[in-house]
Structure formats: C-alpha cells, structure tokens
Amino acid sequence: METEKFAELVKKMRESSKKRNFEQAVELSVIIRGVDTKKPEGRISGEVFLPHVPGRPARVALFAEGELARAGREAGADSVISRDEIAKMGADRKLVKKFADDHDFTLAQADLMVLIGKSLGQVLGPRDKMPRPVPPTANIRGMIERLRKTVKFRAKDQQAVSVKIGVEGMDDQQLTENARAAFEAIKQKVDEKKGEVVKLIMKTTMGKPVKMV
Template identity: 45%
Template sequence: MNEALARGVKEAKENSKPRNFTQSIEIIANLKEVDIKKPENKIRQEVNLPYGRGKPIRVAVIAERELAYNAKELGLDVIEDLEEFAGDKREAKRFAKDHDFFLAQADLMPQVGKLLGPILAPRGKMPKPLPPNAPLEAMVKNLEKTVKIEMKKAPVIQVLIGTEKMPDDELAENAMAILNVVERKYERGLAHVRSLYMKTTMGTPVKVEVRR
C-alpha cells in the first residue's frame, strides 16, 4: 500500500504546475456502505502524522496571568480579554480563520464557549483546555504533527498530509496514518474505500489503487 501511495504522491506532484508558493498535498478517500446519518459512523478525529504537516502552524492561546506569559514567551498569539470579540463577529471570524489550533486556560472554557463557541465550533476549532502548569511547549510541538479528520455531510475524508517539498515516502507514511483510522473505525476496514486520490492545492486529483 505504501508504494502505491508514494506513486500517487509522485504523480500528483509531477502533474501540478509550478506555483509561487509551496503547495499542500491532500489525501481524498471516498467511502462506500457507510451510513453517516448515524453519528457513530462519522469520523471526527485528530491524527498525528509521523512526519508532520510540513509547514508552520498558527496557535492561539486564550489565557491569563502565568499561562498567558508562558505563551507569549513561546511566540504564540495570546488572547487575554475575550470581551474584545464579544461585539465584533467579523474580527472573531478573521481570528478563527487565521489560526489552525486554539488552546484555552481550563477555567476560561465556559467564557470561551459563550463568546467564541458559535464561531469556533462549526470550524472544528474549539480550544483544548489547558490545566495549570500545562506543558505548553510540548503541546504545541504535538500540534505541529496534528491534522483533523472532519467527516460532515458526505462519506468523504479530505485532509492534509504534508507539502510538495516533503519526500514521497514520508507523505506516503502520513497518508497511511489517515487510512489506518478508516481501517480501525469500520468492521470491513479499507473495503469501505470506494476510491482514493492524492492532490496538490491547485492540481488535479490522481487516483491511487487501494489494496484491500
């Protein structure tokens, strides 16, 4: 399977025209015989990619006092006053779009839910709670390898596995980490994959043969 995935990645890169930015590589898996009207059949899960995302992430931390100070020391964007978003939905939406992940001081979570929940929840970006003395640096390093599978209205998975600058074999390993989620989720594993594709940001999807 890894060889087929690596070939798909290579072909997706070769078929994509050069751009003036580094393109992402995504895996697209169309599933069959999965009734997503049943909530338990949907996949909503974070996955750690063995070789990471291949590009920097932006993390925002909602915190006060010591946690806020520690976050600033790490160069993270910090929100200390949630009220600044209370009457400005446009700014809240912009902030949500500009950041990949959110972390929040545990005792601020109720306030976060009230003021930012309607903006962050639909985008799958509700913050992870930060307990006192949270290992903030380690958590951020972990997020640098994390992607989210968010299956919504159709039985389709489309998720980042890296960038075009990463070696084909590393991208294949990252893709396999996504497929392993499907393998574990459903009784018939990869037999539920109707079709599988690799694509660059601006490129045409390249079909990958799935060995079940």
C-alpha cells in the same frame, strides 16, 4: 497497509502533476462505503498527528493569563489572549470570525473555559475552534508543538474523507509517512462506523488524481 504502497502512490502523484508557479498542496482522499455520512451518526471526523509538518505549521492560539500565558508566549503560541481580551472579542462578532479563520487550533486555561463559551462559543463552536483545556501540570510547549503537525479531517455528506498531508516541496519519504499516518487515523474512524475503505486518491491542488484500490 504497507508503506511501499503509499510510496508508490506518491510516485504516481508526482508523475501526474505538472509544475505550477506556486507550491501546490498534496491531498489524500479515502473513498468509503457502508456508512451513511448524511446522517449525524454516520459523519466521520477527527484529527491526526502527522510525522512531518504538512507545509504550513498549524496556527495555535492560547487563552491564558499569568504563568501559563508567559509559558505560551515562550513556546511560540501564535496568539495569547487574556481574560479582558476575551470579553472585548465577544463584543465584536467580526473580530471573533477573523480570529477563528486565522487559527487552526485553540487552547485555554481551564478556568477561562466558561467565559470563552459564553463570549465566543457561538462563533467558535460551529467552526470546530473551541479550545481544549490545558491541565495545570501540562507541558504547554509540547501541546503546541504537537498541534503544529496536526490536521483535521471530516466527511459530512459524501463518501470520501479528505485531508491535506503536505505540499509538493516535501520529499517523497515525508509525504509517504504522512499519507500512511493520515490513512490509519481515517480508517480507524471508518471501522468504528462499520464501514469499508474502497480506494485511496492522491492529488496536488491542480494535478490529476491518482488512485490505489
């Protein structure tokens, strides 16, 4: 789909949205058909790396010790959790829930994955917050910076996949580029399920939805 069509959708969204006393989020919804999202095999989910940070950068936690922990702190990880802290967290379910709510993505030193699964998995797993392992030779700064611009999307039991692409304070070009990237990632998942995109809807938090067929 041409970039110009996304630019026009952003323009229409601006025109239909009234100014509020807070900065509104901008959401893109992809309406689909031909996929039974009520069935497990039809559920669509994934994540997309956006060209521009969609307002608030994603918060990233790192489970690590030693050199990797030091590198993670220097790279700006929002939280760095040691082996001992994992065990302490596991004894307090409320603390684990708060941790999950406070972070969008988690990374972990490979040899801590089993401990994390045993101690925190019951809470992190259902919330899709289980960490992805960090390879020994990985560029941890690059991994964290990439996740800052990454957003998740999911459609469980409805014929729409929605994702936040930014905030109204971003310029039109940034929103246009984020919208196109998000659409392409979602469409790829829809195509894998043999589904079809019907239309796109864009809106601000309190704004009127505008559509592109």
